[in-house]
């Protein structure tokens with residue numbers, strides 16, 4: 001589904017990604033872990049062309065991602081941000097149907113029907129006509145997930161989707177994400193929620209200083225970590 | 240006691256002059272309102288147009304708009320009006336005084352309004368554009384559907400300020416023979432040698448206009464705020 005070959009990314013002189021090779025299969029759930037500043041966000045953003053890669057190749061659904069094709073290919077890749085980034089001037093339902101209507105030119109009636117279904121799926125049908133400002137962080141993030149689902153993406157990228165949330169709101173968002181994983185959605189998730197990663201991930205990728213330092217099944221990563229950095233990282237985060 | 244009597248007498252004279260001249264100002268006030276209305280209307284159109292041009296991907300267009308803004312912001316409005324009304328005829332371009340004033344004031348307001356829009360657009364969180372783009376929107380779709388509606392809302396207070404400046408700046412049209420409020424005040428003052436009550440009256444008219452405008456703008460702002468946190 002996603003194939004990343006020798007991806008390098010520089011910000012000026014700073015080399016943030018130093019040759020990433022990663023393949024993600026259909027229906028696979030991959031969690032990216034690693035300390036702050038290791039390049040996890042940059043990797044996700046390169047997949048979605050929010051950052052332009054310096055070197056390397058990215059294939060999505062068999063297609064090479066190029067600047068010219070980006071708007072079309074982006075429809076296949078959903079993105080959920082740490083800070084939700086809902087559109088504050090639109091209601092919850094309008095947020096969800098904005099993509100289908102503007103990008104896919106779907107008739108509003110049909111988009112609304114799909115939008116309400118999706119809101120039901122994230123348990124927010126009763127908030128359809130509220131504005132995002134009226135919602136809690138957890139509710140906003142669930143709307144953001146529904147918004148990205150509305151484009152029927154082949155893969156969804158999550159960049160620390162629960163990091164901006166109060167602890168008591170984390171569960172509701174992770175719950176929705178677990179449901180998506182069970183449906184067989186392809187997901188790439190940057191997260192510090194190790195319990196969640198262990199439960200839903202098919203594979204865990206540890207990124208260290210712009211490189212994949214170690215990857216494996218949750219058992220391998222958590223039970224028998226090899227890399228010294230991974231051991232100390234897990235030690236810090238699990239405590 | 241003598242002093243108080245004198246004070247009462249001059250107050251009476253003051254108010255009788257005010258009452259005598261207040262209605263005589265009305266044609267000028269009407270011109271002030273017309274100048275303000277057209278210069279704001281066309282100023283908004285120019286401002287929006289310039290903003291669009293500055294968002295275009297053609298560097299040449301963006302450069303042109305920057306030059307326009309630099310000229311308007313970098314020279315006095317007085318000079319701009321003189322230039323249009325007295326300067327252009329020497330290259331064969333004759334424009335009547337009222338259209339000259341509207342063109343000058345609108346070009347002036349347009350530059351400032353486009354800067355207001357630019358500031359508002361730049362103040363919108365970067366994540367908004369990214370969220371829009373990640374849904375597959377083109378840059379133009381993201382701008383039109385997500386950035387501009389928010390930026391427009393955010394620019395309302397500064398626009399209101401600019402509208403009030405536009406009302407006051409319309410008084411400069413008096414230098415190109417338009418008998419709006421300010422020129423009338425000068426004429427009445429010269430005729431009666433009694434400038435104090437006359438300038439007072441003119442000031443009251445400006446205050447009524449700008450305070451009325453402030454009220455309307457406050458109401459618009461309130462309506463726009465309803466859904467914000």
Ligand SMILES: Nc1ncnc2c1ncn2[C@@H]1O[C@H](COP(=O)(O)OP(=O)(O)O)[C@@H](O)[C@H]1O
Pocket residue numbers: 011014016034035036037038039040041042043
């Ligand atoms: N737009 C940018 N310009 C310059 N440096 C950046 C930019 N974005 C990220 N970086 C740098 O790249 C490195 C990796 O950042 P990031 O991918 O956000 O890490 P992570 O998500 O793993 O915490 C950091 O050192 C960060 O300062």
Ligand SMILES: [Mg+2]
Pocket residue numbers: 040041042160
């Ligand atoms: Mg990050």
